[in-house]
Amino acid sequence: MALSFRSSIFFAALIVTTTYTFGQEFLQAQGKQIVNEKGQPVTWRSMGLGGWLLQEGYMFRLGNIGTQHRIKESIAQLVGEEKTKQFYDAWLTQHTTKADFDSMAAWGFNSVRLPLHYDLFTLPTEKEPIAGQQTWLTKGFAITDSVLSWCRSNKMYLILDMHATPGGQGNDLNISDRDPGKQSLWESDANRQKLIALWKKLAKRYANEPYIGGYDIINEPNWGFTDSADKRGTAEKMNAPLRQLLIDMTKAIREVDTKHIIIIEGNGFGNNYNGIFPMWDNNLVLSFHKYGNFNTLPAIQKFLDYRDKYNIPLWLGESGENSNTWFTECIRLVEENGIGWGWWPLKKMGLSNPLEIKIPQGYEQLLNYWRGNGPRPDSTTAWNVLQQLLNNVNIRNNIVHRDVLDAMFRQVQSKGTLPFKKHVIAAGTTVIPAVEFDLGEQGQAYYDKDTASYQFTPGVHTQGNRGHSYRNDGVDITSNDAGASIFSIEEGEWLQYTIQVKKGGNYQLGFNTTVEQTGAQLSLLANDRILIDKLMLPVADSKQSFKTIWVKNISLPAGTTRLKLLSNKGGFNLQSISFIKE
Structure with a gap:
């Protein structure tokens, strides 16, 4: 499952179905499409870099702590302020480094959405030496310059995303690092003026950058303006403060930059556009976010209606956090439907993203302390973790x-399957781990009765991979x-495995299983030909103990064979399939 860094780049050859190469051209909204300077439509296939600057x-399995400022405080309690600063630097x-961008480009992403935290660019309003004036910090601008250079070298577009605004833009505290003990963006004119000034500063700096x-x-406002x-x-019907702020930010940007697209998001996490129309600029794109609902036309119909009525391009600016089936x-x-997309996030702890951050040894000790379930680790231990x-x-x-990337690119265009790994059946004993079934979508590489999560759909309680381990397909x-x-x-x-048989003939096949229900049965097919029909699996002495059930005289032809392992009657677990030439 884990690839080396170098292999991660060369894996692109397996998944990219189209070469995305951009020239040095500004993009703009033209009617219902985003186009380049030649008037050619451009589809953003973007990755959001959540977890880095915010x-x-x-x-990081710190949901009980939540916001970045509280995470910092929790770290400082263990290792002190000086080391906390060292850690965050x-x-x-x-x-995130240039290597991430090189990999994303090789995998097929043509753009990157960079979530910004305002405090990397300017001081909080309450810390300004002179009220109403803006103190500019160099760190955020320097990081953004570096990211832009990494995009430029890979011919990718950079989309700047104000993820954390001064004061915070909603009641979901984590996404904007909001401190509820201070005035929010909506409760402070000084916060709003700081946000406007920051966008003007950014727009002036990048006005002539075509790779922007x-x-x-403003990311995912979530605030009841008329009903607290x-x-x-x-449920907001008016959204007057949001519309006014969007207009004010647009006006400030246009004073210094008339070229770049401005992307707007509605209330209710980007999806509530009540009161936002009509549009006030001719180079806007309407963004919506989509999580945990069905992937059917009704789920996006209202946005398609907005596009038609207001003649504005759409962008699915943020989505993800689900199974491969849902992604595809x-x-x-x-x-x-002519809409580009931005996925979320590139990396985190967990498997529903292209990159997974491995959990450090000893990390659970920190988590238990922060959850109130364990002793305080000493500062040396905490610092080492x-x-x-x-x-x-x-x-x-x-x-x-690899399975996530395959689902996001190749499987969108192709119903075909690919081997998860190369499985060569040769002399001696060959063991194929059960989890290494083929890459491909539900119904092509495997079939599972529960393949995705619909956590925002009332009455639907499916999960996908209920073990949340190894790969992000629906298989548990x-x-x-x-x-x-x-x-x-x-x-x-059922599960499909593509194998390469070096020498045709008879083989012994072993199924390493634990059986939990009497009567469990499996069958095995090779290129749709039945090899084993309804093999009865005996119940194990211990449900925790795997036992190999052997079947002799199984004829396998030389060359490529697609094996299909079918559960005739369920109630068993599978660790591997073994092959021994007779």
Whole structure:
């Protein structure tokens, strides 16, 4: 499952179906499309760099702490303020580097959405030496300059995303690092003026940069303007303060930059556009965000209606955090309707993203302390764990999820399958881990009765991979010290394995299983020909103990064979399939 950093780049040959090469051209909104200077439509296929310039607790199993400022405070309590500053300085240089951009370009992404934290660019309003004036900091501008150079070298567009605004733009505290004890963006004119000034500063700096794709001027507002009980802003009918701020930011940007696209987001996490229309500028793109609902036309119809009525391009600016099946379906849906997309995030702890951050040794000790479930670690122990975390966030030490990338690119265009790994059946014993079934979508490489999460769809409680381990397909996988295995296999589910048989003939096949229900059965087909029909699997002495069930005299032809392992009756787990030439 884990690829080396170098392999992660060369893996691109397996998944990229189209070469995305851009010239040095400004983009603009033209009617319902985003186009380049030649008038050619451009589809953004973007990755959002969440967790880098702005940490959200859930990405690092710190959901109980949540916001970045509280994470900093928690670290400082263990290692002190000076070392906390050292940690965050190193975080900014090690978490995301040019190597990440080289890999994203090789994988097929043509643009990057960079979530910005305002405090890397300017002081909080309450810390300004002179009220109403803006103190500019160099760090944020220098980082953005570097990111732009990495995009330029890979011919990718950079989309600047104001993810954390002065004061914070909503009641979901984590996404904007909001401190509820201070005035929000909506409760402070000074905060709003600071945000406007920051956008003008950024626009002036990048006005002549063609590799800036656009300015996403405020991420996911979530605020009840007319009803404070509407914490998410989803029921808001007017949105007057949001519309006015969007207009004011646009006006400030246009004073110094008339070229770049400005991306707007509605209330209710980008989706509530009540009161926002009509448009006030001829170079706007309307963004919406999509998580945990069905990938059907009705799910995006209102945005298609906005596009038609107001003659404005659409962009799915943020989506992800689900299974591979959901990814493929969602991307296919929006691309078939002429909409580009931005995925979220590139890396975190967990497997539903291209890159996974490995959990440092001893990290659980810090988590238990912060959760109130364990003793306080000493400062040396805490610092050593944090140093391991800094090492693990770098792409050279990330786990590359080939299955996620395949689902986002190749599977959107192709129903075909690919081997997850090369499996050559040769002399001696060959063992294929059960989790190494082929790459491909549901119904092509595997079939599972539960393939995605619809966490925002009432009454639907599916999860996808219920073990949340190894790969992001719908198949349930668990991992422990003995390795990864597939569990809770149900009746009718199946897995496909592409193998290369060196020498045709008879083989012994062994199925390493644990059986939890009497009567569990499996069949095995080769190129749709039945090899084993309804093999009865005996119940194990211990549900935790895997046992290999052998079947003799199984004829396999030389060359490429597609094996299909079918559960005739469920209730068993599978760790591997073994082959021995007779």
